[in-house]
Amino acid sequence: MPQTDLNVQHxxxxxxxxxxxxxxxxxxxxxxxxxxxxTGKLLGDRRG
Structure with a gap:
């Protein structure tokens, strides 16, 4: 999961x-x- 709370585009x-x-x-x-x-979401990301 993200550690920096930054949105990074890729x-x-x-x-x-x-x-x-x-x-x-x-x-x-x-x-x-x-x-x-x-979906473009991180594996395990449960945010809406």
Whole structure:
């Protein structure tokens, strides 16, 4: 989950992929996050 409470934008490619989530290196906290390709939300993010 986010550690900095900052909103960080990242563009996901539209390339066809079998994966439901993609890993993204975060420039704010330098950690790796998993993003749902369909919703754009972080894995485990339960916020509305």
């Amino acid at each position: 563009r996901l490619t539209d390339e066809p992929d079998d994966r439901t989530h993609v890993s993204v290196s975060c420039p704010a906290c330098t950690r790796l996050h998993l993003i749902d390709r369909t």
